Amino acid sequence: MDFIGLSEGLQQLPAPLFYVGATVLLLVSLLILRVASNHMTFKAPPVYEPIPFVGGLIKFVQGPMRLMSDGYRSKGEVFTVPLAHKKMTFLLGPHVSAHFFKANDDEMSQQEVYEFNVPTFGKGVVFDVDHKVRAEQFQFFAAALKTAKLHTYVPYFVSEATEFFGKWDQQGVVELQTELSHLIILTASRTLMGREVRENMFRQVTDLYHDLDMGMLPISVMFPYLPIEAHRKRDRAREELSKIFAKVIQARKASGAQENDLLQHFIESRYRTVYNGRMTNEEEITGFLIATLFAGQHTSSITSSWTGYFMMTHKEKWMKPAIEEQKRLMREHGEELSVEVLNKMEVLHAIITEALRLFPPLIMLLRKAKTSFSVTTSKGQQYVVPKGHIIFASPAFSHRLAGVFERPDEFEPDRFQAPREEDKRRPFSFIGFGAGRHGCMGSNFAYLQIKTIWSVMLRNFDFEMVDPFPQAQYNSLVVGPGPCRVKYMRRKLKV
Ligand code: HEM
Numbered sequence: 001m002d003f004i005g006l007s008e009g010l011q012q013l014p015a016p017l018f019y020v021g022a023t024v025l026l027l028v029s030l031l032i033l034r035v036a037s038n039h040m041t042f043k044a045p046p047v048y049e050p051i052p053f054v055g056g057l058i059k060f061v062q063g064p065m066r067l068m069s070d071g072y073r074s075k076g077e078v079f080t081v082p083l084a085h086k087k088m089t090f091l092l093g094p095h096v097s098a099h100f101f102k103a104n105d106d107e108m109s110q111q112e113v114y115e116f117n118v119p120t121f122g123k124g125v126v127f128d129v130d131h132k133v134r135a136e137q138f139q140f141f142a143a144a145l146k147t148a149k150l151h152t153y154v155p156y157f158v159s160e161a162t163e164f165f166g167k168w169d170q171q172g173v174v175e176l177q178t179e180l181s182h183l184i185i186l187t188a189s190r191t192l193m194g195r196e197v198r199e200n201m202f203r204q205v206t207d208l209y210h211d212l213d214m215g216m217l218p219i220s221v222m223f224p225y226l227p228i229e230a231h232r233k234r235d236r237a238r239e240e241l242s243k244i245f246a247k248v249i250q251a252r253k254a255s256g257a258q259e260n261d262l263l264q265h266f267i268e269s270r271y272r273t274v275y276n277g278r279m280t281n282e283e284e285i286t287g288f289l290i291a292t293l294f295a296g297q298h299t300s301s302i303t304s305s306w307t308g309y310f311m312m313t314h315k316e317k318w319m320k321p322a323i324e325e326q327k328r329l330m331r332e333h334g335e336e337l338s339v340e341v342l343n344k345m346e347v348l349h350a351i352i353t354e355a356l357r358l359f360p361p362l363i364m365l366l367r368k369a370k371t372s373f374s375v376t377t378s379k380g381q382q383y384v385v386p387k388g389h390i391i392f393a394s395p396a397f398s399h400r401l402a403g404v405f406e407r408p409d410e411f412e413p414d415r416f417q418a419p420r421e422e423d424k425r426r427p428f429s430f431i432g433f434g435a436g437r438h439g440c441m442g443s444n445f446a447y448l449q450i451k452t453i454w455s456v457m458l459r460n461f462d463f464e465m466v467d468p469f470p471q472a473q474y475n476s477l478v479v480g481p482g483p484c485r486v487k488y489m490r491r492k493l494k495v
Contacts, residue, residue, distance in 0.1 A: 044383060044384060064394075065474050068092060068397045069397070077095060078092070078096050089389040091385075093398050093401050096375040097393055100391060101436030102436045105131040113366035122290065125291065126291050136274055140266060144265040150339060151339050153191045153260070153261075156191050157448065160186050161453050165457065172488060174485065175483050180304045183301075189205065194259055201248075208240050208241050212237045212290065238290075242282075245286040246283075262289065262292060266285045295442055301480075302481070303352060303359075306356075306358070312464060313465065322348050322458060323493065327494075329341055337455055345451050354415065354416065356433075358399065358409075360479075362479075364393070365392070365393045366392060367391045369387050370387060398429075406420075433446075459493045461488045463489075470482045470483065
């Protein structure tokens with residue numbers, strides 16, 4: 001029956017049936033129109049390829065920040081860069097980021113894009129397992145890092161920082177990030193890997209961690225098994241760590257000792273819906289510890305360093321208020337540094353967040369699109385991103401967009417405080433810790449650790465920059481500041 005015939009047929013029906021039929025017809029027509037209009041207006045994102053075939057590659061080699069800023073200027077918030085046989089689609093800014101952060105793993109997958117971590121983290125964990133198992137393993141991480149557990153880690157942050165800075169002279173010059181990196185691995189070994197490693201095997205384990213770390217190069221992202229010396233050393237270190245942790249775990253289980261660390265938590269973790277509900281095994285526990293160490297080590301030491309450089313270059317405006325805040329809390333709580341006291345450090349909190357906004361160590365986050373999805377730009381353009389594309393979100397680039405933050409290149413921590421609260425205007429504006437489904441599980445741990453370190457530093461030293469403000473090393477995998485020395489002078493904060 002054609003359309004006219006159908007409407008004539010409808011008129012011959014009794015009145016109630018006629019109305020039902022007409023409504024159904026109307027809805028079907030609207031649906032057809034909607035689908036047709038979608039096909040007319042929804043198109044694939046614009047392609048940014050300055051020189052055909054090799055343009056994307058050349059730009060990528062020149063550095064991801066340059067690629068993003070040129071692509072953004074030329075095409076806007078969404079564009080696709082062909083790179084060899086792959087298509088990379090960039091989603092820059094909060095308007096186009098919701099799907100990236102909210103979609104489930106069947107729609108936006110981490111596995112394919114992060115599986116270069118497998119030789120480092122190990123077999124059977126995180127990016128080497130299907131997403132059902134991974135989801136359970138992430139539950140172990142989440143439980144180990146939940147607020148109640150953080151109370152037990154903070155005393156270790158405090159004792160490690162106090163001991164570390166206690167060894168500094170009356171005054172001196174240090175390369176700040178090298179120092180903070182050392183302190184953070186001491187703290188990590190105490191809170192993650194446990195008392196046995198911290199007290200008896202620290203040197204050995206940190207040397208092996210160093211080899212693992214040096215085995216994760218930009219080239220490893222594309223070719224994680226390339227037969228190069230750095231990868232060979234990485235593999236040897238990974239094997240050694242397995243042996244060390246197997247012994248530590250067996251000894252702890254045998255002694256029945258209960259410790260307040262992530263190792264204990266991972267030992268006691270049990271799968272619920274997979275692997276017939278068995279307990280975690282030694283190889284998996286080793287993998288969880290290494291993955292946690294990699295998630296938190298460079299990211300925290302880099303953010304602590306930028307926090308310091310910004311305070312030292314904004315002494316009147318920001319270091320002074322941060323010191324005043326310490327004095328006020330010392331008047332109220334004495335020397336105590338607990339979760340409650342650290343949570344009251346609003347000025348220091350805003351300074352850390354602003355340092356992370358300007359210089360996020362993870363400059364690009366990746367997913368693989370398993371299904372096509374649509375995005376709408378701030379100007380109302382709609383695109384369908386085809387399945388199979390590698391999708392990039394970029395904290396480093398998006399945080400500097402003028403429409404998102406005011407004077408985005410300026411250091412203004414109060415943008416995170418009332419009344420400005422610029423990060424709350426639109427979801428996914430501040431993504432230094434990622435967001436949504438796979439947002440950072442260690443953000444509270446990181447804030448508490450960095451605040452403890454800077455509380456001890458501000459309470460015991462004055463600081464001055466020796467070198468000019470450092471440049472970010474955008475060609476590294478985890479982006480931090482270049483070398484920069486600071487001068488410290490010991491003094492006790494008077495309240
Ligand atoms: C300043 C320090 C830190 C920064 C900037 C940071 C940043 C991030 C970012 C951007 C993500 C999201 C990755 C993505 O979406 O692909 C992430 C995820 C994660 N982070 Fe952190 N992180 C920090 C510290 C830590 C610490 C200290 C830990 C653990 C102790 C940790 C554990 C994790 C875990 C387990 C995930 C994976 C969450 C998931 O995929 O569901 N992070 N982090």
